[in-house]
Amino acid sequence: MKIHYETDRFILRDFEAQDSKGIFALDSDPLVHKYLGNNPLTHISQAEDVIAMIQAQYEKNGIGRWAVIEKDTGEFMGWSGLKYEENLRSEFTYYDLGFRFKPKFWGKGLATETALLSLKHGFDVMGLDTICAAADVENLASNAVIKKVGLQFKELFYYEGIPVNWFELKRVNWSSENVVTNPRK
Ligand SMILES: CC(C)(COP(=O)(O)OP(=O)(O)OC[C@H]1O[C@@H](n2cnc3c(N)ncnc32)[C@H](O)[C@@H]1OP(=O)(O)O)[C@@H](O)C(=O)NCCC(=O)NCCS
Numbered sequence: 001m002k003i004h005y006e007t008d009r010f011i012l013r014d015f016e017a018q019d020s021k022g023i024f025a026l027d028s029d030p031l032v033h034k035y036l037g038n039n040p041l042t043h044i045s046q047a048e049d050v051i052a053m054i055q056a057q058y059e060k061n062g063i064g065r066w067a068v069i070e071k072d073t074g075e076f077m078g079w080s081g082l083k084y085e086e087n088l089r090s091e092f093t094y095y096d097l098g099f100r101f102k103p104k105f106w107g108k109g110l111a112t113e114t115a116l117l118s119l120k121h122g123f124d125v126m127g128l129d130t131i132c133a134a135a136d137v138e139n140l141a142s143n144a145v146i147k148k149v150g151l152q153f154k155e156l157f158y159y160e161g162i163p164v165n166w167f168e169l170k171r172v173n174w175s176s177e178n179v180v181t182n183p184r185k
Pocket residue numbers: 031032033035036099100101102105106107108109110111112113134135136139140141142144145148
C-alpha cells in the first residue's frame with residue numbers, strides 16, 4: 001500500500017483494486033455527478049475500469065488521483081489529487097487539481113485540506129511550475145475550494161457546450177506554509 005500523506009482523520013494513498021466498491025458508491029450517485037456530465041456509473045465493472053485507468057496513469061505519468069480513506073473507520077471517502085490531463089483542453093496538456101467525495105463527507109473541509117496537500121506534493125515533491133484546475137461555473141463548492149487554496153481565475157472556456165472556469169497557480173506564488181490540516185478545527 002503506497003501512502004502519500006496522513007493526517008489525524010484520513011490517509012491519502014494510491015488506489016487499489018479493493019477500492020472498486022468505494023468508487024462505485026461515489027460515482028453511481030447522481031448528486032456527485034451533477035456538474036460532471038450527469039452520467040453516473042451503473043455497474044461495478046465500470047468502477048473496476050476507473051481504478052485500472054488510474055493505476056495506468058501512476059505507471060505512465062508518475063501521478064494520478066489518490067484515494068482518501070477515513071482513518072477511524074477505513075471507509076473510502078472519495079478521491080483527491082493531481083492528474084496529468086491530456087483530454088480536457090484540446091490545445092495543451094497540464095497538471096490538474098481535482099477532488100470528489102461522497103456527499104456525507106461534504107462541508108467538512110476535506111477538499112480544501114487534501115487539495116493543499118496535493119499542491120504541496122506537486123510543487124515541492126514533483127517540482128511542477130504550474131498546477132491548473134477547471135470547474136463548471138455553476139459548481140459553487142468546487143469553485144470556492146479552488147480559489148480558497150490559492151489558484152487564480154484565468155479564463156472561461158467551453159467544454160461540450162458547458163461554461164467552465166479555468167484556474168492556475170504558479171510555483172512562485174505557492175508556499176508550503178499554506179498547508180493546514182483540519183482547517184475546520
Ligand atoms: C466540490 C467538493 C469536492 C467539495 O468538497 P468539500 O469537502 O465539501 O469542500 P470543503 O468543505 O473543503 O469546502 C467547500 C467550500 O465550498 C463552499 N460551498 C459549498 N457549497 C456552496 C454553495 N452552494 N455556494 C457557495 N459556496 C459553497 C463552502 O462554504 C466551503 O467554503 P468555506 O470553507 O470557505 O466555507 C464536493 O462538493 C464534491 O465532491 N462534489 C461532487 C464532485 C465535484 O463536483 N468535484 C469537483 C469537480 S471540478
